[in-house]
Amino acid sequence: MAQAKPGDTVKVHYTGKLPDGEVFDSSYQRDPLQFTVGDGQVIPGFEQAVAGMEPGQTRSVTIEPEQAYGQRRDDMVMELPRDRLPEKLEPKVGERLQLHTQDGRQIAVAVTDTSPETITIDANHPLAGKDLLFEIELLEIA
16 A cells, blocks of 8 residues: 655644643544645644555654744743834733734734733744644545
8 A cells, every 4th residue: 555755645634632631633623634745834743754654544643842843932932012012902911913023924922921011922832842642544645
């Protein structure tokens, strides 16, 4: 039977969990995830886990931060003066915002603290620094 290799477009179902068992994502309630192995469309550890699988096969893997969303970085936590925010914006702790960088890119950040003069934002990915456990089922190779 064929094995998934770089350049193959594959369809998979998966469930992603944290080490404590909390499910952070699953494709089973929606369409399967489709991607091309080796194109960098998913985290590197996920691609590596799918490579070599055959249709119908299921695999359990633990992906360390370096092969997922990286380690948490303190330099990605910033304090911004409120006067740099849009006037009507009243951010709350836990809220996710989309900010525009000076070069025009858009980044997602989480509000981690607020004061009358500033807000503190965290631009780390929510899963940065965490081991991720995936159950992956390869459905087909296109």
